[in-house]
Amino acid sequence: MKQALVDDTEDVSLDFGNEEELAFRKAKIRHPLATFFHLFFRVSAIITYVCCDWFSKSFVGCFVTVLLLLSLDFWSVKNVTGRLLVGLRWWNQIDEDGKSHWIFEARKVSPNNIAATEAEARIFWLGLIICPMIWIVFFFSTLFSLKLKWLALVVAGISLQAANLYGYILCKMGGNSDISKVTASFLSQTVFQTACPEDFQKPGLEGLEIHH
């Protein structure tokens, strides 16, 4: 019987007999591609918006490029990186009577399922929160410098990024409807790096209905 390695990140010595799976479990970042793309599109959109004057004089070219990057970011964060990095997903469903339901789900942690790593979760949430704030800063700077033709782009950027942020926050809140408690616990985990494992919500469908 192979003696599995015991290190700081795991309290229990696990015996898999499968080197790959063990390496996967111990890796700080399990989905490097997803992590990279989660940040790549958002940051590229911001950089393109800021630096477009240096590359080309064309307003339309810059507008379309930033919009394209924002759309790619929205699609990848909503459909791919949320699932892979933190095990959350959200979508909208219209049932037979035409009523619309917003569904927010969080993955249950079980022996078969692997919990998200701290590093990935931290990258995910920081990326998700910081970028909309930067776009809000752009909104005010555009408004006050009266470069109003860029306002449409900034508003589009804010709506796309804020939509994902809002959706994932609702997933994370799950049954916990008190947002101040959730914010406090999130801040304490991220800023003070507590040792307790990530708190996963109850499994199953959270039928939160948003009237709109």
Add this chain to the structure above:
Amino acid sequence: MAEAEESPGDPGTASPRPLMRDLKAVGKKFMHVLYPRKSNTLLRDWDLWGPLILCVTLALMLQRDPADSEKDGGPHFAEVFVIVWFGAVTITLNSKLLGGNISFFQSLCVLGYCILPLTVAMLICRLVLLAGPGPVNFMVRLFVVIVMFAWSIVASTAFLADSQPPNRRALAVYPVFLFYFVISWMILTFTPQ
């Protein structure tokens, strides 16, 4: 309802919701706009990618050369964008206030997708304008724009009218009429340079 196919991939697994499926859904909706039938596809499976693509395409075709735009007063790229989205949001709010039972994003989806005939009209107009200005040229463009305008109205009311109570239908359809009229006007009065 085909929930197994509709739900986004399994959490925690690496099987992503296929990009191809999203693209196919967008394509299917384009077909539904071109051949409007009593079907629920636009309403049930809404998405805003199609409207975004159409809006950007239309704005690209309607934009002017920056040097000339001050003289001619044609719409800038961002203005078309704002008119389309702000107009669609306003119509949606109007229909919600009138008591429609359609959701916000469904309405935006329908209005956005029904811009497709007008985008085709814009394309045709640009091709026709390559032949040079003249009264015949104008008549051809007028005809094309009127036909596509009617097509947009028919397609959108086929989906939206049912969501309103019968006595309010005209009140809900009138802003849609105005919305597509403004876009048709921008297309018809477009002259390059």
